[in-house]
Amino acid sequence: MHYVEIITALVVLQYLFFIYQVGRARGRYGVKAPAVTGHEGFERMYRVQMNTLELMVALVPSLLIAARFWPAEWVAAIGAVYLIGRFIYWRAYFGNPSSRGLGFGLSMLPVLVLLLMALAGAILR
Amino acid sequence: MHYVEIITALVVLQYLFFIYQVGRARGRYGVKAPAVTGHEGFERMYRVQMNTLELMVALVPSLLIAARFWPAEWVAAIGAVYLIGRFIYWRAYFGNPSSRGLGFGLSMLPVLVLLLMALAGAILR
Amino acid sequence: MHYVEIITALVVLQYLFFIYQVGRARGRYGVKAPAVTGHEGFERMYRVQMNTLELMVALVPSLLIAARFWPAEWVAAIGAVYLIGRFIYWRAYFGNPSSRGLGFGLSMLPVLVLLLMALAGAILR
Numbered sequence: 001m002h003y004v005e006i007i008t009a010l011v012v013l014q015y016l017f018f019i020y021q022v023g024r025a026r027g028r029y030g031v032k033a034p035a036v037t038g039h040e041g042f043e044r045m046y047r048v049q050m051n052t053l054e055l056m057v058a059l060v061p062s063l064l065i066a067a068r069f070w071p072a073e074w075v076a077a078i079g080a081v082y083l084i085g086r087f088i089y090w091r092a093y094f095g096n097p098s099s100r101g102l103g104f105g106l107s108m109l110p111v112l113v114l115l116l117m118a119l120a121g122a123i124l125r
Numbered sequence: 126m127h128y129v130e131i132i133t134a135l136v137v138l139q140y141l142f143f144i145y146q147v148g149r150a151r152g153r154y155g156v157k158a159p160a161v162t163g164h165e166g167f168e169r170m171y172r173v174q175m176n177t178l179e180l181m182v183a184l185v186p187s188l189l190i191a192a193r194f195w196p197a198e199w200v201a202a203i204g205a206v207y208l209i210g211r212f213i214y215w216r217a218y219f220g221n222p223s224s225r226g227l228g229f230g231l232s233m234l235p236v237l238v239l240l241l242m243a244l245a246g247a248i249l250r
Numbered sequence: 251m252h253y254v255e256i257i258t259a260l261v262v263l264q265y266l267f268f269i270y271q272v273g274r275a276r277g278r279y280g281v282k283a284p285a286v287t288g289h290e291g292f293e294r295m296y297r298v299q300m301n302t303l304e305l306m307v308a309l310v311p312s313l314l315i316a317a318r319f320w321p322a323e324w325v326a327a328i329g330a331v332y333l334i335g336r337f338i339y340w341r342a343y344f345g346n347p348s349s350r351g352l353g354f355g356l357s358m359l360p361v362l363v364l365l366l367m368a369l370a371g372a373i374l375r
Contacts (some may be wrong), residue, residue, distance in 0.1 A: 068255065
C-alpha cells in the first residue's frame with residue numbers, strides 16, 4: 001500500500017465528484033453553459049468546486065514534497081484530514097454558506113501543515 | 126526517451142498555447158483586461174482555457190502517480206488521447222460550443238482511466 | 251538542502267499569501283462572498299491571485315520535471331526568478347494594472363524556460 005499516492009488520488013477523485021455535482025446542478029437549476037450565475041443552488045456548488053481547485057493546487061505539491069522527507073503514514077493521515085474537511089465544507093456551504101468555517105479550517109490547516117513539513121524537510125534533511 | 130515526462134510537458138505547452146490564444150482574442154475582439162465578457166468569440170476561447178485548467182489539475186497528478194506503477198508507454202499513450210481530445214475540444218467549442226461533446230469526452234475519459242490506474246496501482250502494488 | 255523542493259514550497263507559500271490578501275481585501279473593501287466584483291481594490295487583488303493560479307499549474311510540473319534532468323541549482327535559480335517576478339507583478343498590478351508588464355514577463359519567462367528544459371531533457375536524456 002502506497003498511502004500518499006492513495007490519498008493524492010482520492011483528493012483528485014473528490015474534486016472530479018464536485019465537478020460532476022456542478023454539472024448536475026446546471027441541469028437541475030436550468031443554468032446553461034457558459035453562464036456561471038443565475039440560481040443560488042448552482043452558484044453555491046460552483047463556489048465549492050472553484051474553492052477546491054484553488055486549494056488543491058497548493059495541497060498536491062505540498063503532499064508530494066512532504067512525502068519525500070517524512071513518513072508516508074503521517075503525510076497521508078494529514079491529507080486524510082483535508083479530505084474530510086472538504087466533505088464537511090461541501091455539505092455546509094451547500095446548506096448555508098455562512099456555516100462553512102469548520103470545513104474550511106479543516107481543509108486549509110492540513111495544507112499549511114504539509115507545506116511547512118515540505119519546507120522544513122527540504123531545508124533540514 | 127522519457128515518454129510520461131514528454132506528454133506531461135506537452136500538456137503544459139498546450140495549455141500555454143490556449144492562454145496565448147486568449148490574449149490574442151482580447152486584442153482581436155477588443156475585450157480589455159480585467160473584463161472576461163463582452164464578445165462571444167473571446168468568451169468561447171476563455172472558456173476553453175478555464176475548462177482546460179480545471180481538467181489539468183486532475184490530469185497531471187493522475188499521470189505522474191500512474192507512471193509510478195504502470196509501464197510508461199501505456200500511461201503516455203493514454204495521456205496522448207487527452208492531448209488530441211483537447212485539440213478537438215478547442216476547435217469544436219470555438220466553432221459551436223454545443224458540438225464540444227466528443228472533444229470533452231476524449232479528454233475527460235483519459236483523466237478517469239489514469240486516476241483509476243493510479244488508485245489501483247497504489248493499493249495493489 | 252534540496253533547492254528545487256524549497257523553491258516549489260515557496261511558490262505555494264507565495265500563492266497562499268495572495269489568497270490571504272484577497273481575504274483581507276474582502277473585509278477592507280466590503281465585498282461579501284461569493285461576489286468577486288464591486289470594488290476596484292478588491293478586483294485587482296483577486297486578479298493577482300487568479301493569474302498566479304493560472305501560471306502555477308504550468309510552473310510546478312515544469313519545475314519538477316526539469317529537475318529530473320538538470321542540476322537542481324539551475325532549476326531552482328530559474329524558479330527564484332519566477333518568485334521575484336510574481337512579487338513585482340503583485341505590487342505593480344495593485345498600484346496600476348497597466349504597469350504589470352515587467353512582473354508578468356519575469357514570471358512567464360521562467361515558466362517557458364523550465365518547460366523547454368523539461369521537454370528537452372525528457373527527449374534527449
